[in-house]
Amino acid sequence: MILLNSIAKVIQAFSKLLHIDIACFNPDGELIAATEEYVRRKGRKSHALFFNTLYGHHITFLHHPGKMQMCEGCHFINNCPSKVELVQDMIINGKKYGYLSFVSFTEGNEKVLIENQEYYAEWLSRLKETIISILRDINEFKVKDVSIQLNPTYIFGHSKALSQIHSLIENLKYSTSSILITGETGTGKSLLAEYIHSTSIVSKGPFIELNCASIPESLFESELFGYEEGAFTNARRKGKPGYFELANKGTLFLDEIADLPINLQPKLLKVLQDGIIQRVGGTSSKKVNVRLIAATNQSFDELMNNKLFRPDLFYRLNVIPITIPPLRERMEDLDLLVEHFIEKLQERTGKYISTCTEEYRKLLSSYHWPGNLRELENVIEYSMNIETETRLTQNSLPAYLLTKQLSKPNVETRLCEAEREIIIQKLQHYGNSYNGKQLAAKDLGISIRTLYRKMDKLHIRS
Numbered sequence: 001m002i003l004l005n006s007i008a009k010v011i012q013a014f015s016k017l018l019h020i021d022i023a024c025f026n027p028d029g030e031l032i033a034a035t036e037e038y039v040r041r042k043g044r045k046s047h048a049l050f051f052n053t054l055y056g057h058h059i060t061f062l063h064h065p066g067k068m069q070m071c072e073g074c075h076f077i078n079n080c081p082s083k084v085e086l087v088q089d090m091i092i093n094g095k096k097y098g099y100l101s102f103v104s105f106t107e108g109n110e111k112v113l114i115e116n117q118e119y120y121a122e123w124l125s126r127l128k129e130t131i132i133s134i135l136r137d138i139n140e141f142k143v144k145d146v147s148i149q150l151n152p153t154y155i156f157g158h159s160k161a162l163s164q165i166h167s168l169i170e171n172l173k174y175s176t177s178s179i180l181i182t183g184e185t186g187t188g189k190s191l192l193a194e195y196i197h198s199t200s201i202v203s204k205g206p207f208i209e210l211n212c213a214s215i216p217e218s219l220f221e222s223e224l225f226g227y228e229e230g231a232f233t234n235a236r237r238k239g240k241p242g243y244f245e246l247a248n249k250g251t252l253f254l255d256e257i258a259d260l261p262i263n264l265q266p267k268l269l270k271v272l273q274d275g276i277i278q279r280v281g282g283t284s285s286k287k288v289n290v291r292l293i294a295a296t297n298q299s300f301d302e303l304m305n306n307k308l309f310r311p312d313l314f315y316r317l318n319v320i321p322i323t324i325p326p327l328r329e330r331m332e333d334l335d336l337l338v339e340h341f342i343e344k345l346q347e348r349t350g351k352y353i354s355t356c357t358e359e360y361r362k363l364l365s366s367y368h369w370p371g372n373l374r375e376l377e378n379v380i381e382y383s384m385n386i387e388t389e390t391r392l393t394q395n396s397l398p399a400y401l402l403t404k405q406l407s408k409p410n411v412e413t414r415l416c417e418a419e420r421e422i423i424i425q426k427l428q429h430y431g432n433s434y435n436g437k438q439l440a441a442k443d444l445g446i447s448i449r450t451l452y453r454k455m456d457k458l459h460i461r462s
C-alpha cells in the first residue's frame with residue numbers, strides 16, 4: 001500500500017512507452033508499486049505462494065494464467081483478469097529483490113505481447129536493472145509508496161473521540177506541524193499517519209515510515225541521516241541517503257518513537273529545529289523539508305521520569321497531540337468497523353460474505369479487545385475463513401473469544417489476564433525493541449525465550 005515514488009515513476013514511464021500494465025513485488029510477494037489499472041483489476045494481494053513456484057525460472061511466460069497448473073495456490077486461480085503475464089525474478093548475485101510482471105488485460109494487448117515476446121522480455125530485463133539500482137539505494141521494504149495508495153481507508157465512526165480527531169485533521173490540511181499520535185497497540189496509529197499524509201498539503205511527496213524499534217542502535221544515525229562513501233567499513237560506494245532525505249517534501253513517520261536511543265535524541269531535535277542534515281562521515285549539510293509524524297504506545301511521562309526520553313524533544317514532537325482511544329472505549333464505532341473489515345477481507349478470504357448475525361455482533365460488543373482494531377480484524381478474518389453460512393455466525397468465532405463470553409473467567413483465565421497485563425506494562429516501560437525485551441525479561445526474572453513464548457501464548461504483539 002505504500003511507497004517508493006521513484007519506482008512508481010519508472011513503472012509509469014515504461015508502461016506508457018510499452019502500452020502494457022506493470023507490477024513490482026518485494027521478495028515476500030507484496031506489491032510495492034504498480035500501474036493504476038493493475039491495482040484496479042488485481043488489487044494489492046500478496047502473491048507469495050505463486051511466486052515461490054517461479055523462483056529460479058528467470059523469465060516466465062504465462063498465457064491465461066488463472067488456468068495454468070503452476071497457478072495453483074494463487075488467489076486468482078480460475079478467475080484471473082490477466083490475459084498474459086511476463087514475470088521475472090529480480091535476482092542479482094543470489095540476492096532476491098522481488099519480482100516484476102508485465103501484464104496485459106485486454107485481447108488486443110494479449111496478441112501484441114505474445115507476438116513480440118522477445119522484445120518485451122528485453123524491456124523487462126532493462127526495467128529490472130533500473131529498479132534494482134533504485135532498491136539498492138533505498139531500504140526498500142521499510143518504505144512505502146504512497147503513489148499507489150492515494151486514499152488509505154480510515155473509518156472514523158460515530159464516537160465523540162473519533163469525530164473530534166476527524167475535525168482536527170480536516171483543520172490540519174494546510175499545516176506541516178509535527179504530530180504525535182499515541183494510543184494502545186492496534187488502535188490504528190500507523191493508518192492514521194498515512195491518512196493524515198494523504199489528506200495533507202504534502203500528499204504528493206513521499207510517505208516514508210521508519211519503525212524505531214526495529215533498527216539496531218548502532219545503525220540509527222546512518223539510517224536517519226544517511227552516510228557518505230567510506231564513512232565506515234562496509235559503507236556503500238557513493239554513500240546512502242537517510243530517511244530524512246528520502247522523505248524530503250513529504251512526511252517522515254517515526255513509529256515507536258519512544259524506542260529512539262537517548263543519545264540520538266538531541267540530533268533529531270536539531271534537525272527538527274533547523275531542518276538541516278549532515279550525512280555520517282560527511283562535511284557538507286543539506287536542507288530538508290520534512291513533515292514529521294511520530295507515534296508510540298508508551299507513556300511519555302514515565303519515559304521522561306526515567307530519563308529515557310528528553311523533554312525538549314517531546315515538546316518539539318508534541319505540537320499537535322492526537323490520542324486514539326482503545327476500541328473498548330468507543331464501542332459505538334464497532335458496527336461500522338465490522339462492516340468495513342468484512343468488506344476489506346472479502347478478497348483475501350475469497351468469501352463474499354457481506355454481513356453478520358445480531359448474535360455475532362453482540363458477542364463482539366461484549367468483549368474487551370485488548371488488541372484493539374488489529375485483534376478485531378484478525379477475528380473477522382478468522383470467522384470469514386471458516387464460516388459456512390452466508391452471514392458470519394457465532395459458530396465461526398475463535399474459541400478463546402467465545403469462552404470469555406460464555407463463562408465467568410476461571411482462576412486460570414484470570415491469571416493469564418494478569419500475566420498478560422504485567423508483561424504489556426513491562427514492555428511499555430522498557431520498549432518493544434530486542435533490548436527492551438531483554439530488560440523486561442530480566443525485570444520479570446525470566447529468560448528472553450520464556451518471554452517470547454509467553455508473548456506468543458498470550459497474544460502479545462512482538
Ligand SMILES: Nc1ncnc2c1ncn2[C@@H]1O[C@H](COP(=O)(O)OP(=O)(O)OP(=O)(O)O)[C@@H](O)[C@H]1O
Nearest residue numbers: 153154155184185186187188189190191297373374
Ligand atoms: N480507523 C480505522 N479504520 C480502518 N481500519 C483500521 C482503523 N484503525 C486501524 N485499522 C486497521 O487495524 C490494523 C492495526 O492498525 P495499525 O497498524 O495502524 O495500528 P497501530 O496502532 O499502529 O499498531 P501498533 O501500535 O501495534 O504499531 C490495521 O490493519 C489497520 O488497517
